Amino acid sequence: MMLMRPGYGMFQQQSVKMRLTPQLRKAITILQLSTPELLEVVQQEMDENPVLEFAPVQERAAEFSTYRSTSKRDSDAPYDLLNHAASNEISLERHLKEQLMFMPKIPQTLRRIVVFMIGNLDANGYLRPSLSEISDALKVEGELAEQAISLLQSFEPTGVGARNLRECLLLQVQSLAESFPLVAVLIRHHLKDVAGYHVHKLSQRLQASPQEIQAAMDVIKGVNPRPGAAFHTEAVHYIMPEIVIEQSGERLAVHTHQASLPRLSMNGYYERIAREGRDTNEAARFLAGKIQSAMFFLRCLEQRRKTIFRVAQAIADEQSEFFWRGTAHLKPMTLKHIADKLGMHESTVSRATAGKYAQTPWGIFELKHFFPSGLPNQSGEAASSERVKSRLKEWVRSENPAKPYSDHKLAALLMQEGIQISRRTVAKYREELGISSSQRRKRI
Template sequence: MRPGYGMFQQQAAKMRLTPQLRKAITILKLSTPELLEAVQQEMNDNPILEFSGNEWDAYTTTYKFQSAIGRRDQIYDPLQHASSNEESLERHLKEQLSFVKKISPSIRKMVAFMIGNLDNNGYLGPSLHEISDVCKVDLAQAELALRILQGFDPIGIGARNLRECLLLQVQSLSECFPLVSLLIRNHLKDVADYRIHKLSTILQVTSQEIQAAIDVIKELNPRPGSAYHIEAVHYIIPEVIIEKTGEQLVVLIHQAASPRLSVNGYYQRMGKESSNYNEAAKFLSVKLNSAMFFLKCLEQRRKTIFRVAQAIVEEQTEFFWKGASFLKPMTLKHIADKLGVHESTVSRATVGKYAQTPWGIFELKHFFPSGLLKETGDSASSEHIKARIKEWIQRENIAKPYSDQKLTELMIQEGIQISRRTVTKYREELGISSSLRRKRI
């Protein structure tokens, strides 16, 4: 037979996601804040849906529902309309500028221009040449305006680089630190790399003096304007509450994560009493079916998350009773097999969902740590290893801190087979400096 092209008919089985199934999957993936937004949007689109209670309060969102036909009126909250007292960096600096009297209008205008060109950390972006060109003034006036700005609070504001920012702060200290200024001006890279012996040899001073100077530099603020940079606050609403009750662990679904919706009886009766050929009846029929499916999705989501949380508690019982160091390795597949669901279902039910536990609030994904094999045949989770690293470093001799190799040897002595590279990775994830930087002479 010769190969060639042609058109053929054949039957093939393919799995397709219906719009309803897509919506159910999407609702399961939503975090609690996203779910509250989705519920509110669904209620705006579907007049048949309403909350079962007269009032519903989910932290900062409060709604009130009245009348038999499901009319919605939002409770007026005066705090929602109160102005913010948070002061911006620009406002803080311009208030100080208003108290400076003996300067010309052109200098005042230039200082205000510089204030408007500071970044979130308080550094001045454009150069003095660029500022003098834009403001149509000579370079000497731009330098005078910069000195005025750099005299404002917070100290270090208006600096053009890290070195200048640190020097401004050192100059404002009550005690004179010539060695600190010298290190900042000429050896900032060596200070960052913590090369104490090299600096001691170059500057002909003792290692203790270098150490003391570096400690002073660490106390300085490299980002003086960051305290005035207000970022949006993202609140976490725990999906699950896990509590100790006597000798048992109880799993509860948070009320905010399980809004109590129902179908409005008035519209439901109207749909039944209307003719099947009535346009209003057709509209109500579509909305009723949509509402019932949405309620089904919410209930399925609640049950799935509850089952997953309950399975996590059963598998991680020691963690909830004893603490983080007893968290054991676990996979999504293990929970999926236990519940008889697909692994992707467990993944959707844990991503972006949080649990309030006796040890704090954790994302449900936190309870699925990776692990390393122990000599006994068991495995140790990454969280357990991090906890041990933190404990050893807290008890170490600051004159001879544990190196990553020494920490590796301590792990191996406990029967945990781990490489030095992995120890280094876990130490950095904990935000702990290397042994060279932890050392105190």
């Protein structure tokens, strides 16, 4: 009997493998970048490569592309580009210190305690250290700490300096204490029942009518539980649409937004130096390498633009009802459907739509928005989740406040329209829309 023993050896074997070259990897990376990310890459490339420069205005205008769809509708809806975003550069700390500054008669010791408290507020405006901890840290009397927190809580926004949610709410409703005492009672002693919307339970316990309880709850609901959240110093994130899809007469016009990205070209002077002294001049050889790199980078940018443009064209064709009639007419669509239509790989379509935005007659949307999931209906087709959400909003808006629709009833209404959906899915969509349950929507 012959025994097989392991050993070492050299042999040849053919196999098929996909390998990404550095150039292909860079092209894929550029395609999947969002507009702000791409702007950073463009700036970095220009800093590293002296051959690259901004293209003349005439050259950039020549690259403007337009596409006309075959849909025929009558509409005239000009679009407004989002050119600016509001920025709040005043922090909560600065806002409170400015108020303290205009109180010259405050003793210096008390002022120091208030400044310390302001520095220990969290992002929502709550004071987290206890008064005893503040007194120990500053070596001051507890009575002074009490005076300091009373002073701080008199500042705007109302509710700032509170040590918990109950105190924050009470600070904001204290002006209603005489005319509407039930509000303060609910906050002090029944906040959990208010959160659970136990109207009848509170009505029996407090010997008040359900209407009075509900009115008091509505007041509490309108109070801001995070008074400091309106002040922030975070960077503003701009959305820059790369595609514009607009109604033009009886057709849809799709074009790239010129201002979304700067157009680049190569410096003619450096090209001439490289061409004339490539074989003898070291600087010329250096520039020749930079020119090759610049040409490849420009090809990647152009390929990215064309790919996103082609995908947007296909989206405009497939979702034309949305662009003419609104969100309720967005139909289910998959990445694979567009990929097959364009002869692309599904992953390419995914990269071309992620983080890219389009300006439409109904607002600015990420290209991913046009690929909603679908729910089966009786006609054999599918209704998009956006259409279902739109119908839910319409029904809730028109319902009887005394008898709001339950999730089960909303599911039944959708069933009547041929959309097969479960109560659980209705509840999920309702929560995504920020709509309260029927119990909380009920008005007595």
